[in-house]
Amino acid sequence: MTSPISTTFIDVDKIGFERSYRGGLLGWISSTEKTEYIDEYECKVFNASNVNLVTKTRKEHLSSEDTSRARQEEGSNLLSNLLSTIVRTETSEESTTENLIDTGLTVDEYLDAEFPLNGDIGRPKQVTKKSNNFKATLWLAEDFPLSFQEQVMPIVDLMAANSAHFARLHNFIRMQLPAGFPVRIEIPLFHVVSAKITFGQINEPGPFVTPLETTSNFKVTAVAIEDDLFNIPASYRTIDDLNASLWWPEDEQDMSNLHGGAAPYCPIVPNALPAYDEEAEEQRQLALAIEESLRMLKTVLAMALRLSRDEEQRRQQEAQKEEEELERVLKLSLVDK
DSSP states (O other): OOSOEEEEEEEOTTOEEEEOBSSHHHHHHTTOBOEEEETTEEEEEEEEEEEEEEEEEEOTTOOHHHHHHHHHHHHHOHHHHHHTTSEEEEEEEEOOSOBTTTTTOOHHHHHOTTSOOOSBSSSOOEEEEEEEEEEEEEEEETTOSSOIIIIIHHHHHHHHTTOHHHHHHHHHHHHTSOSSEEEEEEEEEETTEEEEEEOOOTTOOBTTEEEEEEOTTOOEEEEEEOGGGGSOOTTOOOOOTTTGGGGSOHHHHHHHHHTTOOOOOOOOOGGGSOOOOHHHHHHHHHHHHHHHHHHHHHHHHHHHHHHHHHHHHHHHHHHHHHHHHHHHHHHHHHHHO
16 A cells, blocks of 8 residues: 555547548638548548546555655656647545544444445545546448447456456447447547557468458458467466466565565476477567567657657747737737727
8 A cells, every 4th residue: 555546437428520621711611521542441531639548546544764765766757758748637626525533433323234334434535637638530441340339348247247347348339339340540649649549350361260251352351360379389388376476576575575475485496497408598688678668668768758748848939929029919909009
């Protein structure tokens, strides 16, 4: 309990969709709705407005040191810095109800399902709500092999039974989302960078994927996935009781020692150590290469973020100067009259 408790979700209540038109104003007058082809699928282009990414954080359980550390970690987080460039609002909510423990709440009353708990138990709630509002662009294809109603909605239905956020997402897909599958989604991060997600290579034949149905133009519409795809690779090993301590993360050992516990003592037997595996070593080297690439990508994004902020500050300064100049001219014109 030394870190803030956060939950992030997309508020779908105010999202609105409208068709994208070609040619600006003239295109809108002539009602030429924009369509594009993505991987041979005809997609209708929609603009989504009032997309609101909400993050709620509670931190009344933190000490002052934990609060300061969490604030520093948030400032160094690249994703938080990216989201801060989008239109953002931040509000703080503190509980105004009285502490039920101070009013003499008993154990029997707390366990009584019919007893009205009109208040908080323990420290007053401290909730911070951050909202990032942005616009998105969607490319929807009605003849895409994947279907929201057949493949996605059953999963959402299962999750909606235990999650209010998924229940709202369920209603949103049923009532508001236009027809078709979102083959591509584009979300602006800041002035020079946007995130674009494209679903491609659907039903693509492969080593464990066998095509079942094809159209006249040789487009695969249905495939069968072999069970061998889900087999555990030969390079994977089971961590048993004998060598489990060899794989125990160092930070977990520190936490265990801190709370008075200790890892079970296991003697290191030479024959119990995993043998060298060339394939596993290649996978490790690949993971290191990917990690290094991501580190370089973070550096590039941080630089782009800094340039974007400088550009935004310069634009705001120029706009302020123009407003001041306009105000000065208006005052002079009133004096001349």
